[in-house]
Amino acid sequence: MNPALTLDEPLAPRKTRLEEAWHLLKQNRLALVGLIIFILFFCTALIGLVLTSSQDPVFDPSLVRLQEKLRPPLAKPNLETLRPDEVPLFGLYLFGTDDLGRDVFSRMLQGAWVSLTVGFVAVGIAVLVGILLGGIAGYFGQNHICLDHILMALLLFFGGTLLVIGVIPLGIVLVAISLAYIFYYTMARKKPGTGGLSWLSVLHIKALSIDTLIMRIVDIMLCFPSFFLILTVVALLPASIYNIMIVIGLTSWMGTTRFVRAEFLSLREQDFVTAARALGVNNFRIIFRHMMPNAIGPVLVSATIGIATAILTEAGLSFLGFGVPPPHATWGNILSDGKRFIFDAPWLTFIPGFVILIVVLSFNLFGEGLRDILNPKLRERY
Numbered sequence: 001m002n003p004a005l006t007l008d009e010p011l012a013p014r015k016t017r018l019e020e021a022w023h024l025l026k027q028n029r030l031a032l033v034g035l036i037i038f039i040l041f042f043c044t045a046l047i048g049l050v051l052t053s054s055q056d057p058v059f060d061p062s063l064v065r066l067q068e069k070l071r072p073p074l075a076k077p078n079l080e081t082l083r084p085d086e087v088p089l090f091g092l093y094l095f096g097t098d099d100l101g102r103d104v105f106s107r108m109l110q111g112a113w114v115s116l117t118v119g120f121v122a123v124g125i126a127v128l129v130g131i132l133l134g135g136i137a138g139y140f141g142q143n144h145i146c147l148d149h150i151l152m153a154l155l156l157f158f159g160g161t162l163l164v165i166g167v168i169p170l171g172i173v174l175v176a177i178s179l180a181y182i183f184y185y186t187m188a189r190k191k192p193g194t195g196g197l198s199w200l201s202v203l204h205i206k207a208l209s210i211d212t213l214i215m216r217i218v219d220i221m222l223c224f225p226s227f228f229l230i231l232t233v234v235a236l237l238p239a240s241i242y243n244i245m246i247v248i249g250l251t252s253w254m255g256t257t258r259f260v261r262a263e264f265l266s267l268r269e270q271d272f273v274t275a276a277r278a279l280g281v282n283n284f285r286i287i288f289r290h291m292m293p294n295a296i297g298p299v300l301v302s303a304t305i306g307i308a309t310a311i312l313t314e315a316g317l318s319f320l321g322f323g324v325p326p327p328h329a330t331w332g333n334i335l336s337d338g339k340r341f342i343f344d345a346p347w348l349t350f351i352p353g354f355v356i357l358i359v360v361l362s363f364n365l366f367g368e369g370l371r372d373i374l375n376p377k378l379r380e381r382y
Contacts (some may be wrong), residue, residue: 024372028369033362038363046113052106053110059103059106061103061104062102065086065104067082069239070099074092077095088103095351104348106329110329113326114330118310119308123251127256131292138261141209141212144208147205148185155177159171159172218258221254227313230247230313305364308361311360311363314330315356335356
């Protein structure tokens with residue numbers, strides 16, 4: 001035995017969490033392929049934004065060449081009928097042209113950035129809402145909402161609604177009543193021995209717990225078919241890429257809420273949380289410093305797979321004509337434009353269809369691998 005070795009020295013070199021995660025990812029070939037495709041997609045979207053969005057773009061996705069319509073992939077342009085500024089960059093149409101003679105490769109480049117933006121922003125909104133509601137349900141879920149809280153919330157809601165639609169006098173009255181009661185209740189809590197209006201205490205009875213309220217809202221949202229709910233809302237709102245992102249985000253937070261609530265219910269009774277409470281640490285610090293880092297793993301997996309779902313949802317909306325409006329090109333509206341020429345120009349359908357398939361599949365594969373990396377119980381399989 002080497003006397004230089006002591007019991008305090010590790011017998012094997014220690015790995016950081018990042019090194020261990022990378023080692024596990026390399027062993028999962030499918031997840032690694034998904035990550036590589038995602039990185040390529042991200043770089044392609046950034047390059048497409050730069051090359052298609054300037055005043056004089058390198059690839060112009062809106063340039064119409066009617067004399068060059070429905071040209072197949074890798075076809076060379078007819079230089080005799082085109083102006084110099086209409087000639088494609090590489091001297092050929094990489095993905096062919098559509099029914100208006102627009103370069104499909106340029107439109108796919110622009111659509112990559114639109115799909116990436118919609119996916120990340122929509123999932124970001126869903127994750128924020130899910131973490132907020134799931135954290136409240138998991139940590140403060142045992143607390144109860146009283147009847148007067150519900151009544152005051154309804155008065156504020158209806159009063160604000162009346163003010164928005166123009167019924168000013170009644171709206172002001174309802175808002176004033178609710179604010180006056182909130183002020184009275186706040187002052188009464190600061191001075192518990194002052195008595196007050198005893199008949200109002202009848203309203204201050206426990207109605208339901210916070211956890212019950214939030215989870216019943218989740219159940220109600222899950223009862224609606226998500227795609228048809230999004231389709232209905234998008235049909236009522238003005239056509240805009242921002243409305244698409246917000247609507248998709250606000251209709252897909254339920255899974256994240258359930259993940260965070262389940263993790264918080266488990267972590268709330270752990271010894272380190274009990275110790276933090278005993279030391280007088282406030283709830284805000286306990287939640288965001290001690291509990292959230294331990295609960296973020298399932299959220300990351302859900303977000304990764306949610307990006308793929310958001311991209312697929314945007315493509316479906318664009319295919320039906322309710323997605324991002326022109327002149328923005330998206331993979332969904334390229335696919336929609338090509339369905340009329342499925343036999344004459346099948347590349348208009350197959351190219352965006354296969355790209356959507358590959359990108360969505362890569363996100364799902366990477367999400368599955370990320371789940372295995374972040375879950376210690378599943379690491380033994382690798």
